[in-house]
Amino acid sequence: MFKGNDVEQLVKLFNQRGVFLYHACQLADLQSYLSLGGIPSRACLENSLKNFTKFDTDDTDKANEVWGKVFVNLSDFGTTFAKSPQGDSTVPNPYGPILLKIRPESLLEALDVAICLRSAGAKNFNREADSLTEIKDVERLFVNRFEVGSHKNSLIKFRQKLKQEFPEFPWAADPEISCTFPNSRLPFSYVDSISVDPYIIKGNPLTLWMRxxxxxxxxxxxxxxxxxxxxxxxxxxxxxxxDSNKTSELSLQQPISNLPSNLSQSVKNWIINVSNKNLKYQFNRFIKYLYNGTFLFLDEFLYEEAIELYELEQYEECLSLLDSITDKDSPKFYQFRGFTNAWIANYQDAINDISKAAELINDDEYYSLAEKCKNFLRQYLKYVKANKEIQMPDSTEESISVEPWIEHLENWYESEEDLYEDSPESFSYIDPYDLRQIIIEAKQDIFNDELTQLEISLYRRMVLADRETAINQVLIEMNRIGWNTRQGKEYLLCKFGKSSRRQLKKEELIEFLLYLKGQPTKQLSPYDDIAF
Structure with a gap:
């Protein structure tokens, strides 16, 4: 292991040979790196509650006591696949399509530097015992003797040559550098450039999405x-x-003959070549990490961004509709202003307005709104009764005391049983979708709206958050409008060419759900079939 003056000598050697350090990552991880201001250890990512791609070796890294280390390499492991004629039997860098090229001076910030000839994820890895200890040993890693001006000075030996060079390390493989930094991160200021694999995702290069x-x-x-x-x-x-399967169920754990039929023939041939080279485990990691850390992350990131825009637009629409209510002292005004505040999680003002509306409501004229108001508060009180205080969204510091108004609101109901239909202990969390659905219904009652972008926003989020819940909601809506299973199947075949709601892609499921939501309710007779 290298410390102090030895690290300075190491950096001097790397600069002399034109060596850069490399770190590959997924898109989700890069976003976290940028927010932390550096390339962090896995422990730093975990403790900071940042997004990061889960690796198969995470548990081993913890057991080997390297969870708190920052890792870099001496070579770009994506070059062979990208450029070599033999690359069609290799795998891109499993750790990510984004490669950070780092100046070696970054090591001067480290408390210690270990250069090991086997992976820290290996069984019985011992960082101190497995590390090279002298600069002359680091010199042995390079293919060529140093020559002034040679572009080959930085080339690192391949595994077979390393085993010959280091008989004391019979397991010798690609050199791996692990570092201890004071704040568990290599400062981003040492990143020289970023190289990105040429993926086209949702019509744009990955580089464009990053920028x-x-x-x-x-x-x-x-x-x-x-x-x-x-x-x-x-x-x-x-x-x-x-994109077509929305899944990473492409694994070489299964026989080659069982690969998905819609894979291109060129990918199938590539997989066969990789399998023949005994690189199945590496291919599986590449697929899993890429799907979870970049493809799925970007998919959800863009979806959430679109939803935020929808919600902002709908909040502005709510404000406009609120302004259109001429009687500013009517229960309708307080009701809708309360729901508008609840939409943006301004719960204290929301409760005050809804309380005022409840005091003014004439049950004959505003019966449905009164019930929705009570439903809103009933659910919310179950939550606050169990928690005693409301933790504000996206904050770990601000909270609202609820004790002063709980007693007042309880007086609306004839009994405790009327207010708390379920045990309050079972309500540790109230789903914001449930509350927002009440707001949507109130908006329709007050302004006689048809299906709105507000609803579309809500249901798009529901499908994204929980596909199974959305599938179950389809069944509920089919029964509401009086459709049986045969009618649902006929519609799906005609519209999407599919016979089951479980076969629908995400956007198709949203479209089908919104179509059903727009249909009128049918009063069923005992003789009507229902969907199941």
């Missing part, structure tokens, strides 16, 4: 990796597969 959605430093160059056309096509065939 437009992440807060990248202005002084860091971002470029797309040069790649053979055949390899680029392989990568984007995978994207097409991911």
């Amino acid at each position: 437009s959605k992440l807060n990248l430093p202005n002084n860091v160059k971002v470029r797309e990796r040069e790649c053979l056309v055949t390899r680029k096509n392989l990568l984007n065939d995978l994207v097409v597969f991911f």
Whole structure:
């Protein structure tokens, strides 16, 4: 292991040979790195509650006591797949399509640096015992003797050559550098440039998504990796597969003959080549990490961004509708202002307004609104009774005391049983979708709206958050409008060419759900079939 002056000598050697350090990651991880201001340890990501891609080796890293270390490499492991004629039997860097190129001076910030010839995820790995200890041993990692001006000075030996060079390490493999930093992160200021694999996702290069959605430093160059056309096509065939299946169930744990039929033939041939090279485990990690850390992350990121825009637009519409109510002292005004405040989680003002509305409501004229008001408060009181205080969304500090108005609101109901239909202990959390559904219904009652963007926003979020809940909601809506299973199947076949709601893609499920929501309720007779 290297510390103090030895680290300075190490940096001097790397600079002399033109060596850079490399760290590959997924899109989700890069977003977290930027928010933390550096390349962090996995422990730092976990403790900071930041997004990061789960690895198969996480438990082993903890057991080997390297969870708190920052890792870099001496080589770009994505080059062989991208450019080599033999690359069609290799795998892109499993850890991510985004490669950070780092200046070696970054090591001067570290408390210690370990250069090991086997992975920290290996069984019985011992960081101190497995690390090289002298600069002359680091010199042995390079293919060529140092020559002034040679572009080959930075080349690292392959595994077989390393085993010959280091007989004391019979397991010798690609060198791996792990570092201890004072704040568990390598400062981002040492990142020289970023290279990105040439994926096209949702019509745009991954580089474009990075530039437009992440807060990248202005002084860091971002470029797309040069790649053979055949390899680029392989990568984007995978994207097409991911997009059509919405799953990463592409695993070489199964026989090659069982691979999905809609995989392109070129990807199938690539998989066969990889399998013949005994790289199944590496391919499986590549697929899983890429899908979860980049493809799925971007999918959800863009979806949430669109929903935030919908919600902002609908909040502004609510304000406009509120302004259109001429009687500013009517229960209708207080009711809707309360729901509008609840929409943006301004619960204290919402409760005050809804309380005022309840005092003014004439049950003959506003019966349905009164019931919705009570429903809102009934659910919310179950929550606050169990928790005693409301934790504000997106905050760990601000909270609202609820004790002063609980007693007043309880007086609305004839008995405790009327207010608390279920045990309050079972309500540790109230789903915001439930509350917002009440707001949507109130908006329709007050302004006689048809299906609105507010509803579309709500149901798009529901499908994104929980597909199974959305599928069950379809069944509820079919029964509400009097459709049986046969009618639902006929509609799906005609509209989407599919016979089951479980076969629908995300957008199709949303479209079907919204169609059903727009249909009138049918009063069923005992002889009507229902959907199941």
